[in-house]
Amino acid sequence: MITMDNIIREGHPTLRKSADLVTFPLSAEDRKTAAEMMEFLSNSQDEKIAEQLNLRAGVGLAAPQIDVAKRIIAVLIPGEYEDDPPELAKVMFNPKIISHSIESACLKGGEGCLSVDREVPGFVVRHSRITVAYQDAEGVTHKARYKGYTAIVVQHEIDHLNGVMFYDHINEQAPFAVADDVIIIE
Numbered sequence: 152m153i154t155m156d157n158i159i160r161e162g163h164p165t166l167r168k169s170a171d172l173v174t175f176p177l178s179a180e181d182r183k184t185a186a187e188m189m190e191f192l193s194n195s196q197d198e199k200i201a202e203q204l205n206l207r208a209g210v211g212l213a214a215p216q217i218d219v220a221k222r223i224i225a226v227l228i229p230g231e232y233e234d235d236p237p238e239l240a241k242v243m244f245n246p247k248i249i250s251h252s253i254e255s256a257c258l259k260g261g262e263g264c265l266s267v268d269r270e271v272p273g274f275v276v277r278h279s280r281i282t283v284a285y286q287d288a289e290g291v292t293h294k295a296r297y298k299g300y301t302a303i304v305v306q307h308e309i310d311h312l313n314g315v316m317f318y319d320h321i322n323e324q325a326p327f328a329v330a331d332d333v334i335i336i337e
Contacts, residue, residue, distance in 0.1 A: 277303050
């Protein structure tokens, strides 16, 4: 089981490396890693379990964050209402953005990261819509389109596979300056 003790923090060299492609068929180790990543996200979103295990809530986790330099991400974004099915609950192997909108968006409250133990103020401007190609656990290739908050989360996790941290996108001179056409998501 992954806990906060297994998540490496900024400054660790693995977070700045480009992760390796995952090969198929998946090894038992890769299957276990993927399952544990999704379990962590689920546990982190359950108030009782999170408090018991001292977990910070997360909606996404990339394998490099647990010091596994492989192209695996897990995303668990709850629906807007408790009775809704999850908007997105998926593990992606070798995800790659294959197209994106010209339109940009950012989160009003900025972004956070399980690997960053400090608040980093500023807007992280990303594409408002993306199309991602990825493989599932059986090696089958899929394409999926995401927009808004979900697109931002997926881009954040894919950045981890390329050694990019969210704050690399913040304008150092003017952290809250954005172009007029950037959508600010509440």
